[in-house]
Amino acid sequence: MAKVLYITAHPHDHQTSYSLAVGKAFIDSYRESHPQDEIVHLDLYNIPIPHIDADVFSGWGKLRSGGDFSQLSAEEQQKVTRLGELVDQFVEADKYVFATPMWNFSYPPIMKAYIDAICVAGKTFKYTAQGPVGLLPNKSAIHIQARGGVYSEGPAAEMECGHRHLTAIMSFFGITDFKGIFVEGMNAMPDQAESIKAKAIEEAQKEAKVFGNAMVETRA
Numbered sequence: 001m002a003k004v005l006y007i008t009a010h011p012h013d014h015q016t017s018y019s020l021a022v023g024k025a026f027i028d029s030y031r032e033s034h035p036q037d038e039i040v041h042l043d044l045y046n047i048p049i050p051h052i053d054a055d056v057f058s059g060w061g062k063l064r065s066g067g068d069f070s071q072l073s074a075e076e077q078q079k080v081t082r083l084g085e086l087v088d089q090f091v092e093a094d095k096y097v098f099a100t101p102m103w104n105f106s107y108p109p110i111m112k113a114y115i116d117a118i119c120v121a122g123k124t125f126k127y128t129a130q131g132p133v134g135l136l137p138n139k140s141a142i143h144i145q146a147r148g149g150v151y152s153e154g155p156a157a158e159m160e161c162g163h164r165h166l167t168a169i170m171s172f173f174g175i176t177d178f179k180g181i182f183v184e185g186m187n188a189m190p191d192q193a194e195s196i197k198a199k200a201i202e203e204a205q206k207e208a209k210v211f212g213n214a215m216v217e218t219r220a
Contacts, residue, residue: 095212
């Protein structure tokens with residue numbers, strides 16, 4: 001049995017969000033074809049995600065210098081503990097499904113806060129004499145991203161930063177089985193919005209049926 005984290009970063013629901021509509025279709029199809037697997041939904045807008053602030057740096061500094069956890073302030077304890085819970089949950093999973101919109105060429109800031117929470121040396125990567133090495137090989141991830149314009153080709157492709165950043169992060173973690181499903185052009189071509197969504201949903205349903213299978217065979 002595999003554990004799947006379905007990580008969404010949108011304040012709306014699947015009825016109004018293109019990324020969540022396609023994400024729901026993916027998860028429904030995956031659940032149908034992998035009934036033995038556990039799926040955990042992380043709605044980033046509805047779970048506590050501490051920002052890395054002065055309290056966090058102070059708490060980490062005390063622990064690194066050999067201090068006891070009880071020496072941390074209440075705020076430091078709360079934030080450091082929560083950040084640890086988030087990265088441990090990420091490490092324990094086998095597959096990751098991200099669903100985000102493209103906002104201002106990237107993704108919502110809550111997604112960056114989550115990425116900051118899971119980029120932890122000794123957990124998702126480590127430093128070596130040869131440089132950083134990812135600690136999460138043999139795992140799979142996919143990013144479902146909705147874009148009002150078309151950014152998969154042409155000069156506009158260089159302006160898209162969200163999927164490209166997530167690609168870099170997954171590679172940093174050692175996750176090489178990483179794909180993207182893009183729902184794009186709805187604002188540029190509003191008369192085709194529903195057909196664009198339907199095509200993306202069809203792609204998502206197909207991808208869900210084989211998601212992570214190659215890595216499972218590699219591990220076997």
